[in-house]
Amino acid sequence: MLNDDDLHRYARQIIMPEIDEQGQQTLAAAKVLVIGAGGLGAPVILYLAAAGIGQLTILDDDKVALTDLNRQIIYAMPDIGAGKARQAASAATNLNPVITPTYIDARLNPDNAETLIKAHDIIVDCSDNPxxxxxxxxxxxxxxxxxxxxxxxxxxxxxxxxxxGLDGHADAPCFCCVFPAMPDARQAPRCSQVGILGPVTGIIGAMQALETIKLCLGLGTNLTGKLVLFDGRDMRMMEIATAKNPHCPCCGIQPLHNED
Structure with missing residues (x-):
């Protein structure tokens, strides 16, 4: 049940007929894992905390650097040198002490991936490497x-x-259908190599937070089967339909045979 402070804190959400008190309770019960507390993770974490996601887990093994501050708005100068996951969890608590953020100072790897992902309802990928x-x-x-x-x-x-893999989404593409593994990492350059303007991560991160909240609530339609491309230079967005690859090594049902 929501108490008086909760009703006041989330008043601008609860007043929406699509959310109301029941929806707010659903958000409070949600378990969300945010992988990466950098440029994308910073706005995701703040908006999910502000919305009242009850169990928020933040995973990152990096430390705050001066070069992060142009876009990673969850941190400030005194945080330089500190672990990102811990500082991000602290910022989330300062914003909303009602929620229960958990930080893990580690990188996702084959040893912990299944356990961490299985323990959460929704996964938000804000990582920065292929x-x-x-x-x-x-x-x-x-x-x-x-x-x-x-x-x-x-x-x-x-x-x-x-x-x-989820019920009702048999025809939906998996991540590997849309983004096949690339042998050459230069095809997916990192911000440290080619640069990034901070507001771009803010826009994409805010959209990730919105899609996460919508998934929690079953609200509206989401971007399953769609890829939205944002061009900040000319302020344009383009939506591309994505499709399941029958030969996908992750979810495909028809193995690809090599012909001699």
Missing amino acids: DTRQLVGRTCHHMQRPLVFGGAVQLEGQISVFQS
Whole structure:
């Protein structure tokens, strides 16, 4: 049950007929794992905490650096050198002491991926390297967990939702259908290599938070089967339909045969 302070804190959400008190209680019961507390993770964590996601787990093994502060708005100068996961959890608690943020000072790896992802209702991928993204995508498919993916570099961003493996989504593509593993990491450059303008991560991160809240509540339609591309240079968005790959090594049912 929501107490008087909860009703006051979340008043602007609860007044919406699509949410109301029952929806707010649903958010309070939700378990969300945020992988990466950087440029995308910072706005995701703040907005999910503000919305009242009750159990928020933050996973990151990095430390705050001066070069992070142009976009990772959850941190400030005194945080330089501190662990990102812990500082992000502290910021979430300062914003909303009602929720229960948990921080894990570690990187997602094959040893902990299944346990962590299975323990949560929704996974938000805010990581910044192809190997982690592939691991998240495969594990979410096999553990039957919704995945909210985002990416940003320079003045461009992208966002999608993946629900392959879940009931009712037999035809939905998995992450690996849309983003096959690439042998050359240069095809997916990192911000440290090519740069990033902070507001771009803010836009994509806010959209990831919105899609996460919508999934929690079953609100509206989501980006399953769609990939939204954002061009900040010309302020344009384009939506692309995505499809299941029958030969996908993660979710495909028709193995690809090599011809001699």
